[in-house]
Amino acid sequence: MHIQLRLFLLCMLLLAAAPGALADAWDDASSSASRDAVMFQVEKARIVGDLTKLIQLGAEIKENARDDYAANYDLAYLLWRHGQLLYDDDHDDERQEIFELAHERIERALELRPDDIEARILMSGTLNSLAGESLFARMRLGRRSYNLCLENAERAPKNPRALIQRGLMYHFAPETFGGDPAAAHATFRAAFDHFDPIEEGPGAWPNWGAVDSAGWLGQVLVNEGRIDEARAVYQQALAAYPNARWIREELLPKLEGDVAARD
Numbered sequence: 435m436h437i438q439l440r441l442f443l444l445c446m447l448l449l450a451a452a453p454g455a456l457a458d459a460w461d462d463a464s465s466s467a468s469r470d471a472v473m474f475q476v477e478k479a480r481i482v483g484d485l486t487k488l489i490q491l492g493a494e495i496k497e498n499a500r501d502d503y504a505a506n507y508d509l510a511y512l513l514w515r516h517g518q519l520l521y522d523d524d525h526d527d528e529r530q531e532i533f534e535l536a537h538e539r540i541e542r543a544l545e546l547r548p549d550d551i552e553a554r555i556l557m558s559g560t561l562n563s564l565a566g567e568s569l570f571a572r573m574r575l576g577r578r579s580y581n582l583c584l585e586n587a588e589r590a591p592k593n594p595r596a597l598i599q600r601g602l603m604y605h606f607a608p609e610t611f612g613g614d615p616a617a618a619h620a621t622f623r624a625a626f627d628h629f630d631p632i633e634e635g636p637g638a639w640p641n642w643g644a645v646d647s648a649g650w651l652g653q654v655l656v657n658e659g660r661i662d663e664a665r666a667v668y669q670q671a672l673a674a675y676p677n678a679r680w681i682r683e684e685l686l687p688k689l690e691g692d693v694a695a696r697d
Contacts, residue, residue: 466638468498473508474636480515481645483679488516503546507553510539511640514560526567533563551590552640558582558599580611594643597625601650615657622651626667632674645671645678649685656689664689 472495479487492512495505513536520529537560543553561579565572580603586593587600601621607613625647632644648671655664668686671678 465498469504469508470636470639472498473511473639476508476512476515477642478634478675480512480519481675481679482677483519485516485519488512488519492516501542503543503550503553506539506543506546507556507640510536510543510556510560511642513539514556514563517563530564530567533560533567536560537564551586551593552595554582554586554589555593555595555599556640558586562599562602580607592624592628594625594628594647595640597621597628598643598646598650601625605650605654615654619651619654619658622647622654626651630670632671634674645675645681649680652681652685652689656692661689661693 472491476488476491476495479485479491492509495508495512513532517529517532517536520532537557540553540557540560544550544557547553558579561575561582565575565579583596583599583603586596590596598621601618603612604614604618604621625643629644629647632648648667652664652667655661655667665686668681668689671681672686676682
């Protein structure tokens with residue numbers, strides 16, 4: 435395991451075991467602007483795929499937080515995105531550990547605010563990520579993630595993050611389990627429209643999902659043969675985040691490669 439990752443995981447495990455050791459309040463009204471600014475940097479780092487920066491920001495968050503809702507939510511989100519950045523590398527064990535730590539954090543956030551929709555949405559994400567780690571995990575956690583996704587969509591039908599998760603369910607599930615390409619398109623479109631125009635800059639946190647919605651909507655449009663529309667969606671996201679790794683290095687090159695292969 436990479437030394438930097440090992441130290442990061444050790445730090446997180448120690449803090450998970452003793453959350454009361456964290457320092458200043460993170461969700462105090464006076465610190466909300468600071469929280470927004472820090473989490474904007476987290477979101478920017480994960481969008482461009484800067485793992486080193488993400489680890490650095492995690493350390494900063496831990497130094498300025500205690501065992502409150504916001505600190506647990508923010509660390510859960512950072513860890514979840516950290517794990518997602520390890521999919522392309524040979525880090526299976528580390529990734530699962532990180533997803534487990536993320537899930538522990540969001541469980542704690544929900545203990546503090548049981549009905550908080552943003553925490554419920556993030557928990558659906560951590561469950562889904564853990565379920566993807568193995569067939570056993572999928573059997574154990576898949577149904578729980580699925581049910582939570584449906585409940586979140588009912589509780590917050592216009593929340594763009596709940597829409598993204600509902601769209602993913604429609605997109606990936608077999609038809610017998612609710613899969614529906616047309617519904618996936620409509621749901622991703624609704625999420626994308628929420629962020630239109632996509633703008634780079636701090637806002638009231640949590641506000642993640644702009645690049646996610648663009649990436650998933652673009653893929654659905656490609657599947658439907660609507661190439662120009664998909665390209666426009668990708669380019670709109672890149673106008674705000676020029677170095678968005680998923681779109682710039684994966685989705686857009688794949689789209690252009692497929693177009694060139696057909697021509």
